[in-house]
Amino acid sequence: LARNPGEDEFHQAVMEVLESLGPVLDQHPEYADGAVLERLCEPERQIMFRVPWTDDEGRVQVNRGYRVEFSSALGPYKGGLRFDPSVDLGIVKFLGFEQTFKNALTGLQMGAGKGGADFDPKGRSDAEVMRFCQSFMTELYRHIGEQTDVPAGDIGVGQREIGYLFGQYKRITNRYESGVITGKGLDWGGSEARTEATGYGLVIFTAEMLKADGDSLEGKRVVVSGSGNVAVYAIEKVQQLGGTVVACSDSSGYVVDEKGIDVEVLKQVKQVRRERIEAYVDARGGDARFVADRPVWEVPCDIALPCATQNELDVDGARSLVENGCQLVAEGANMPTTPEAFDVLAEAGVRFAPGKAANAGGVATSGLEMQQNASFEAWTFHDTEQRLTEIMRGIHERCLTAAEDHGSPGDYVVGANIAGFVTVADTMLALGVV
Ligand code: NDP
Numbered sequence: 234l235a236r237n238p239g240e241d242e243f244h245q246a247v248m249e250v251l252e253s254l255g256p257v258l259d260q261h262p263e264y265a266d267g268a269v270l271e272r273l274c275e276p277e278r279q280i281m282f283r284v285p286w287t288d289d290e291g292r293v294q295v296n297r298g299y300r301v302e303f304s305s306a307l308g309p310y311k312g313g314l315r316f317d318p319s320v321d322l323g324i325v326k327f328l329g330f331e332q333t334f335k336n337a338l339t340g341l342q343m344g345a346g347k348g349g350a351d352f353d354p355k356g357r358s359d360a361e362v363m364r365f366c367q368s369f370m371t372e373l374y375r376h377i378g379e380q381t382d383v384p385a386g387d388i389g390v391g392q393r394e395i396g397y398l399f400g401q402y403k404r405i406t407n408r409y410e411s412g413v414i415t416g417k418g419l420d421w422g423g424s425e426a427r428t429e430a431t432g433y434g435l436v437i438f439t440a441e442m443l444k445a446d447g448d449s450l451e452g453k454r455v456v457v458s459g460s461g462n463v464a465v466y467a468i469e470k471v472q473q474l475g476g477t478v479v480a481c482s483d484s485s486g487y488v489v490d491e492k493g494i495d496v497e498v499l500k501q502v503k504q505v506r507r508e509r510i511e512a513y514v515d516a517r518g519g520d521a522r523f524v525a526d527r528p529v530w531e532v533p534c535d536i537a538l539p540c541a542t543q544n545e546l547d548v549d550g551a552r553s554l555v556e557n558g559c560q561l562v563a564e565g566a567n568m569p570t571t572p573e574a575f576d577v578l579a580e581a582g583v584r585f586a587p588g589k590a591a592n593a594g595g596v597a598t599s600g601l602e603m604q605q606n607a608s609f610e611a612w613t614f615h616d617t618e619q620r621l622t623e624i625m626r627g628i629h630e631r632c633l634t635a636a637e638d639h640g641s642p643g644d645y646v647v648g649a650n651i652a653g654f655v656t657v658a659d660t661m662l663a664l665g666v667v
Contacts, residue, residue, distance in 0.1 A: 240323030242543055246330050246568060247274055253650035256639040261658075267666070269658045276329060277310075278302040281322070282372040284350055286364045288357075298369050300348035300376055300384075303329035306660045309380055310346030311336055311596060313387030313416075316365075316394065318353045325349060327543070328387070331567055332596070334653030335589040338628045341600035346382055348373070354389050366397035373398075374405050379412030379606070385599050386416040388542065391462060392428070396421075412606035415599035424602035425614040426621060427595075432466025433618065434594015434625045435538060435565040440474055441629040442561065442584060442645070451475035456534040457494075458482050459541030460503045460510050463565045463592065467538050469496045480532040482541065483510040487529035490521040533557035540565030551577035564588035575646075590632050590649040597624045 237243060251270070258264055284296040299322065302310040312332040315324070325347050332345035350369060354362050376382060386395055395416045403409055411422030419425065426433070436450070443449050453476040457464050460481050468478045477493040483503075488494070488510055495517055502512045511523040530537065530550035537559050539546045543566065551574035554562065562578055563586035564570060570578070570585075578585055598621055605611055612620075628649075635655070636648030661667075 240326055242327035242568070243323045243330065245572065246327040249572065250334065250650045250654070253647045254654060257651050257655060263662060264658050267662050269661055272661065273304065273333065273657065276301045276303045276326065277305060280376055284352070284365065284368050284372070286368040288361055296350045296352040298348070298350045298372060299325045300373060300382070301325045301329045301346060302382055303345040303347070304333045304657060305344040306657050306664060307337060308342035308344045310382040311343040311599065312345055312347040313385040314390045315349035315387040316352045316354050316389035317349070318351055320349045320351045328567055331589050333657060334650060335593045336596055337653040337656040338590055338631060338649060339593050339597040339600060339624055340627055341597060343596065343600055348384060349387065354394070359393070362394060363397045366394055367401040370398050370401035371405065374402050377413055379410055379603070383412065383603060384414050385596070386462070388461065392416060392418055412603045415602045417602070422606055424598060424605055424617055425612060426617040427598045427602055428462065429466040429469070430598035430621055431463045431592050431595030432540070432565065433470045434597065434621055435463070435467050435563060435591050436470035436474065437594065437622050437625040438586060438591045438629055439536065439561065439563045441626055442563070442586060445633070449475070453535045454479055454533070455536045455538060456480045456529055456532050457538045457540055458529050458545055459566065460499060464540035465496065465499060465503065467540055467565050468494050468499065472496065476536070479534065480529050481510070482529040485509050485511065486523060486525040486527060487532070488513045488521055488523050489532055490517060492519060530554050534559055536561045538563055538565050539569035541569065542566055543568045544571050546570045546574050548573045548577055550574060554578070555581040555583065559583060563591045565592050567592065586645045587649050589653060590628050590645060593628055594621050594625055597621060
């Protein structure tokens with residue numbers, strides 16, 4: 234704590250992992266001898282930089298940019314960039330730390346990193362976003378490369394931003410290095426199914442959890458928080474698999490649509506028109522309604538999928554879910570459940586999937602995008618989704634096996650933390666003290 238003051242989210246993420254590792258540390262003294270945990274908590278490199286840019290009124294603005302390169306044990310640093318006013322070093326470090334275990338769980342050769350800036354793209358023109366991205370990349374380009382560090386999107390960074398970032402990288406380096414960034418458009422090196430991958434993967438993982446209990450998504454009432462990239466495609470996949478998503482949200486409130494959220498209408502409102510969630514009600518018509526400034530967790534459901542941001546599901550939200558009979562929570566966002574909320578869910582016997590396992594489909598498909606870039610191939614949507622499905626099933630299996638082997642059968646939190654940790658820890662020992 235004293236070493237990293239003020240980094241609350243980072244401390245929270247580290248504590249959650251450490252709480253799971255007792256049995257594995259007891260069995261393997263070599264991890265303590267090699268200071269594996271100490272090394273894992275200290276990023277390999279932390280970069281902070283000034284991002285000056287000019288707004289549409291001609292005023293010079295200054296933001297702070299970050300890239301934290303956490304671990305390159307398993308491959309090049311890999312993880313997204315977040316543009317949001319809340320971004321600070323503690324947030325970037327918690328995300329990078331989580332990414333280390335998540336990437337290990339995918340079974341692909343990816344190290345971990347995370348970055349971003351305290352820039353708010355909301356309300357900014359395309360030209361302002363472009364100038365910001367160009368300035369950001371003017372520093373970042375010297376730290377990244379397809380074999381070094383491969384950024385992607387996250388909150389506030391979608392295909393538009395990835396395009397501006399990649400364009401500037403290409404211009405500065407004079408290299409069409411497709412594998413340097415993922416989440417690209419299909420015409421310029423992107424992968425089919427990458428946009429859908431995190432949301433789809435989350436629901437594939439959820440379906441596997443239900444299947445392990447002899448159940449399925451058919452007929453289930455589902456609530457999703459957020460209405461960004463992860464949320465939209467989680468909603469789409471739930472509905473493909475026979476469930477009904479009755480509510481989703483953004484930071485202004487939530488909409489309820491008992492007939493089931495119409496994904497095409499939602500995409501129009503959020504992705505094309507970039508409006509607030511309230512606009513869904515008029516666009517959809519019928520009985521859909523908007524509730525301002527309230528948490529979506531008060532809507533009764535069988536399954537809850539938090540897909541917005543960290544610590545969005547608090548104790549009150551967890552109590553509402555439990556009182557309304559929710560049986561399963563799977564995290565689409567990174568660390569959306571507070572530790573206290575997790576305790577409420579656990580005590581009530583709600584099945585729980587942590588983000589580092591359940592939302593790993595996004596980075597896994599980024600890994601597939603890198604494979605396609607390296608081989609100059611472009612796989613079909615069907616092929617890519619098939620591989621995503623296999624990867625998610627593999628992660629599910631790995632979590633269950635690790636949990637079973639370490640005395641916590643059916644505990645996905647313990648399973649994900651141990652399975653991810655052992656992979657990275659063994660590799661670190663093999664590579665020596667580096
Ligand atoms: P987006 O920027 O596309 O969407 C974020 C959504 O969350 C927006 O609808 C936003 O609403 C909403 N939101 C933010 N804060 C709150 C809040 N306090 N209450 C309710 N809604 C809120 O981001 P992504 O969908 O890409 O990312 C969402 C989460 O998933 C993050 O935790 C991210 O780290 C994680 N993730 C993303 C991956 C990806 O591939 N994109 C991969 C793995 C994890 P508003 O517009 O009002 O801000």
